[in-house]
Amino acid sequence: MTRQILSSENPHIKLVASLRQKKHRDETGFFVVEGVRLVQEAITSACQFELAVISEEEAGGLRIQQLIDKFEESGCPVIAAPAVLFRKISDTATPQGILAVLKQRSERLADLSTPEGSSLWVILDAIQDPGNVGTIIRTADAAGAAGVILTEGCADLYAGKTTRATMGSLFHIPVVKSSVGECLSFCKDKALPFYVAGVDAAHSYTDANLKEPCAIVFGNEGSGVGEEFSRFSSMNLKIPIVGRAESLNVASAAAIILFEAARQRGISLSL
Amino acid sequence: MTRQILSSENPHIKLVASLRQKKHRDETGFFVVEGVRLVQEAITSACQFELAVISEEEAGGLRIQQLIDKFEESGCPVIAAPAVLFRKISDTATPQGILAVLKQRSERLADLSTPEGSSLWVILDAIQDPGNVGTIIRTADAAGAAGVILTEGCADLYAGKTTRATMGSLFHIPVVKSSVGECLSFCKDKALPFYVAGVDAAHSYTDANLKEPCAIVFGNEGSGVGEEFSRFSSMNLKIPIVGRAESLNVASAAAIILFEAARQRGISLSL
Numbered sequence: 247m248t249r250q251i252l253s254s255e256n257p258h259i260k261l262v263a264s265l266r267q268k269k270h271r272d273e274t275g276f277f278v279v280e281g282v283r284l285v286q287e288a289i290t291s292a293c294q295f296e297l298a299v300i301s302e303e304e305a306g307g308l309r310i311q312q313l314i315d316k317f318e319e320s321g322c323p324v325i326a327a328p329a330v331l332f333r334k335i336s337d338t339a340t341p342q343g344i345l346a347v348l349k350q351r352s353e354r355l356a357d358l359s360t361p362e363g364s365s366l367w368v369i370l371d372a373i374q375d376p377g378n379v380g381t382i383i384r385t386a387d388a389a390g391a392a393g394v395i396l397t398e399g400c401a402d403l404y405a406g407k408t409t410r411a412t413m414g415s416l417f418h419i420p421v422v423k424s425s426v427g428e429c430l431s432f433c434k435d436k437a438l439p440f441y442v443a444g445v446d447a448a449h450s451y452t453d454a455n456l457k458e459p460c461a462i463v464f465g466n467e468g469s470g471v472g473e474e475f476s477r478f479s480s481m482n483l484k485i486p487i488v489g490r491a492e493s494l495n496v497a498s499a500a501a502i503i504l505f506e507a508a509r510q511r512g513i514s515l516s517l
Numbered sequence: 518m519t520r521q522i523l524s525s526e527n528p529h530i531k532l533v534a535s536l537r538q539k540k541h542r543d544e545t546g547f548f549v550v551e552g553v554r555l556v557q558e559a560i561t562s563a564c565q566f567e568l569a570v571i572s573e574e575e576a577g578g579l580r581i582q583q584l585i586d587k588f589e590e591s592g593c594p595v596i597a598a599p600a601v602l603f604r605k606i607s608d609t610a611t612p613q614g615i616l617a618v619l620k621q622r623s624e625r626l627a628d629l630s631t632p633e634g635s636s637l638w639v640i641l642d643a644i645q646d647p648g649n650v651g652t653i654i655r656t657a658d659a660a661g662a663a664g665v666i667l668t669e670g671c672a673d674l675y676a677g678k679t680t681r682a683t684m685g686s687l688f689h690i691p692v693v694k695s696s697v698g699e700c701l702s703f704c705k706d707k708a709l710p711f712y713v714a715g716v717d718a719a720h721s722y723t724d725a726n727l728k729e730p731c732a733i734v735f736g737n738e739g740s741g742v743g744e745e746f747s748r749f750s751s752m753n754l755k756i757p758i759v760g761r762a763e764s765l766n767v768a769s770a771a772a773i774i775l776f777e778a779a780r781q782r783g784i785s786l787s788l
Contacts, residue, residue: 377648381766390759411766418761450785485776486784488661490689495652495682498772501765505756505773506780513757514721 248300248314248324254334258297258325262335262347268402271350277404280338280345282309287414289313294349295322301332304343313344322346337406350404355424355432358393360459365392366507367438367461369429371471372399373496379403380411381497382464387415389504390511394421395429399466426474433461439480442471443503445493447482454483456507464500519571519585519595525605529568529596533606533618539673542621548675551609551616553580558685560584565620566593572603575614584615593617608677621675626695626703629664631730636663637778638709638732640700642742643670644767650674651682652768653735658686660775661782665692666700670737697745704732710751713742714774716764718753725754727778735771 251259264270265278276296279288285298298317304310305326317324333341368386373379379401386394401408403421424432433440440461441454456462463479465471476482485494485502494502505513522530535541536549547567550559556569569588575581576597588595604612639657644650650672657665672679674692695703704711711732712725727733734750736742747753756765756773765773776784 381769384762385765385769387760388756388758388762388765413762413764413766415760415762452780452785485659486779487659488779488784489658489686491655491659491684491686493684494656494659494772495684495768497766497769498652498656501769501772502776505777508757508759509723509777511759513759514723 248305248326251325251327251331254331258299259327259331259335261297262299262345265347266337266406268405271402271404275350276347277350277409278337278345278347278406279409280336280406281342281410282313282344284409284414285313285344285346287417288346288348289316291417293417295320295346296349297347298322298324299332299335299345300324300326301329301341301343302326303329307343310344338410351421353420353422355395355422355428358420358422360436361392364457364511365459366390366504367392368394368500368504369397369440369461369463369475370394370400371397371426371463371475372466373464374399374401374467376401376405376407377411378467378495378497380408382500383412383421384415385497385501385504387418389508391419391504393419395432396421396423397426397429398423426472430474430478440475442476442479442482443485443499444470444476444482445484447484449481449483450486451483451503451506454481455510457510462503462507464496467496519576519597522596522598522602525602529570530598530602530606532568533570533616536618537608537677539676542673542675546621547618548621548680549608549616549618549677550680551607551677552613552681553584553615555680555685556584556615556617558688559617559619560587562688564688566591567618567620569593569595569615569617570603570606571595571597572600572612572614573597574600574603578614581615609681622692624691624693626666626693626699629691629693631707632663635728635782636730637661637775638663639665639771639775640668640711640732640734640746641665641671642668642697642734642746643737644735645670645672645738647672647676647678648682649738649766649768651679653771654683654692655686656768656772656775658689660779662690662775664690666703667692667694668697668700669694697743701745701749711746713747713750713753714756714770715741715747715753716755718755720752720754721757722754722774722777725752726781728781733774733778735767738767
């Protein structure tokens, strides 16, 4: 049964509020997803829920009621908070009235197995903007990638801005954090060639053979991909600029190259 | 000569602060660009400057001093504000210590001429997020587009978030606001076929002939491209999704389709 909470001092409310900070997410191993769609995706993906919070204002809505039913079936506590209190703990400007606390994913790079067929891996090296990290995870999912690997310098996967930008794709494909060294070992162990995307590269991405299993590395917004990756890469790829822009946004660059891989792999067959 | 300003009541300072609001940008016809790079791009593009403001803290830096010299050569007043006051009027979390007030572009859709060769036009229909609008302008520039047309429902071109996301590309190619009706007339008058990007379209973007002159329309984050465009479009294009994502971020979708056009037009020749 849904329990009503009135005070901002309630420990559940305090937990949700604390999880805005990476420090508390790291300590507890929890994170928050917000909004009907993300919560729905998390339920579908059989995530481990700790708690769900709804805004009393929205509790009567059909979609939210369906989600409440699912939480209650699974034994996850659901609490209702007055709209004012909900807005306080919400991380968005226009809250949809539902959020949930769930366990972070525990899979590690070494646990990932290579899927059948021609796998496509995406490595993000120290990408700082949570919107870019989340958007690239969404694009990687759409392009049929086997998984996304985030090096240590990336924006936190579990920050609200990142999870929202994934639009649920963080529940669709493996997304793991790892060190640069582990990434290199992963590619070596799997005999996986990897390509580095960079503005100073010599080859156009359109000239690379992206049909075969491979990983593609995208780097930091300012400084690009780190030296270690570039040194061991099979080929450094550039997106030739036709106009006067100096470079592309990294999430746009990732979309272009990952969908070139999808195109080479016969994307229009998936229509 | 640079004039020192100490008070937040100074009319120059008040002007800059007021331009954070669209209402005041519309009334005055001015907007603000911030940061070394954007200011530099605006100078290179011979924009009409009204005022430049620097933070006293940064006034000694070489790059900023070069910009000050250029403003003074051109007769644009430069004022120096204490760092605390500069941070107050800055629109960014970590200000670089320089901003400028300049005139909005006056060109209109009817003024745009078709460049030689195979022109590529980008129409943004009611795209709401300023980051998406700015990022697509940057991508359109990079892909060699002839210009970008924003319908009335788009995020304001002159908002700080939009101009920053363009990374200067708003100074490189024509960007005009227009109504949907004017857009349709523009395409009709120029016998320009246009393609609508949408999740429910029947054709893959990879199957369209994007070599010939054309316009591509990208729509609102939630509701897609408006009915009027879809009705008159030459072909509705979809980016087939390989994985489980429901859709792509609109700026990612634009990057994929615009660079498919560039690829078909022989992008690797521009290396």
